[in-house]
Amino acid sequence: MALITMQPTRTGRIAETVFFLPYMLSTSVVGTLWAWIFQRNYGLANQILKSLSFEPLGWLTDPSIAMTSIIIATLWWTAGFNMILFSAGMKQIPDEIYDAAKIDGAGSFTTLIKVTIPLLKDTSLLVLILQVIASFKVFGQVYVMTGGGPYGTTRVLVQYVYKTGFNYFRLGYASAMSVILFLVILLISSLQFLRKPDQAL
């Protein structure tokens, strides 16, 4: 479930605007939109498949791909957020390092692999941690798009807590699950302190 996205952050302002736009939308809007895109008969995804003369897929009804569909929607939604973190990290890399790389005769690809990515280690760790935490807290997309189905293949923790608590009214059991979820998230968040205490978050 950890959805790590590496958006090219060297893109211009338009790209930044476009990638970040979905993140402004509510999870229920994202959910309904993608439920419609993945709709079996008239949805965009299957219409594209059909026009390329492939078999249409049961994006949200086939147990083996329903989770993939949700991941696609979530990626679309949150990639912009991670992009912002990465570009903030990149802005902290001083220009001198790039100049030095250029003098040493490094091409732009080599610079990217040998300079930028290693220097973004801290940011990457942060993004990874935030992303894992966020993945544990996923609820809206799943609730709207599949309701946890088909056959519970897309059921996630928060949705199970919700269902246990408010559909079956087993509030004690649901609270216990919440506590476990909290401990898991706390554990992951505490990994953040392993980072060198440098840039302000």
Place this chain on the structure above:
Amino acid sequence: MKKPLNILVRLLILCLIIIWLIPLVWLLVTSLKSENTVMTDKLSLIFAPTLENYKKAFSSTLLGRWFLNSLIVSVITTILTLLIDSSMAYVLARIQFSGRNILFIFILAGMMIPFEVLIIQLYLELTKMGLANTLIAVILPRLAMPIGVFILTQFFKSIPLVLEEAAFIDGASRWTVFRTIILPLSKSALFAVAIISFINAWNDFLWPLVAISSSEKYTITVGIANFQGTHGTEYSLIMAGAVLASIPQIIMYILFKKNIVKSIAMTGIKG
């Protein structure tokens, strides 16, 4: 990084931009198509645009009501959050009292607790208070925004003390100093907190879903999600609702893009 990008990279980026835009275009296009066209028409972008879905959304569903509810919740949440957070932050930044640091750490610890794990307890608590199924229940838990206190405390601390001392000598009270010196100087920080608070409140889905049980009190996010149950196949109507539900954020995004991106990068909030 100031090198011009080569053509291959540019093409790749262009492709990504298009892929990212397609769902949004599809959202808009569907909302402008008539119900029949959605079902018969294939991929074509050529169609007679119509606003009938939007009209229908307001006339035959509770969408207008939900929009208003969301607006009430978000505006009240934002205003109260600003009041609470700024006064708390001022006390934490400027007034010496024993236990201040412990209190500050205690508030920051609140940031570690994800909202999702609290819903059951919050629901029980608010039911006991007799507030279940009211908009107050939606607003109350959202007022505790530790990140807002944190941002403002740090900001207030950076304002030079000299300004205040001068005012105190002139006989100004603490309240006057807070109102006429601190707040006007902190516009950018207050603005960041306001944006985060408003967007969080508007986009919140899980909590209103739990707190509200009658449909005329839904916020718009819950209302939109429930469209699927009640208007199962009227996709153009559902999409029109989704567009309407997104209007405030889109407007804010266009107006304040820079501030929004900055405050989100700063705080690392994650929906």
